[in-house]
Amino acid sequence: MSTEEIINSALKLAPEERFELIDRVLHSLDRPDPEIDRIWIEEAERRLAAYRAGEAKGVPAEDIFGDF
Template identity: 70%
Template sequence: MRTEEIIAQAIKLKPSERFDVVEKILHSLDRPNPEIDRIWQEEAEKRLTAYRAGKVKGIPAEDIFGEF
């Protein structure tokens, strides 16, 4: 089945069914990478340690995002 045929069939589905299809397709693209997760965890721990040691200062969320 070609891509165009799959899309044509998917469009015929009810909105909730289309959402389910889209969600499953997107989930299939977002596979966790344990190595990247490990690197980010190490980085987060280094940043927290530096913050707690007073080596870096935090920035208030309002300064970054503005008023909520």
């Protein structure tokens, strides 16, 4: 079955079935990489230590996102 045939078949599904299909396909792509997780943990710890040492300042969420 070609990609186009799969898409056409998927578009005939009920909305809740399409959502389930999308959810399952997206989750199949989400393969956590322990090395990337380790790097982000180290970065988060470095930033927190810098903040606690007064070497970095926080920015209020309103300044970043505006009024929610």
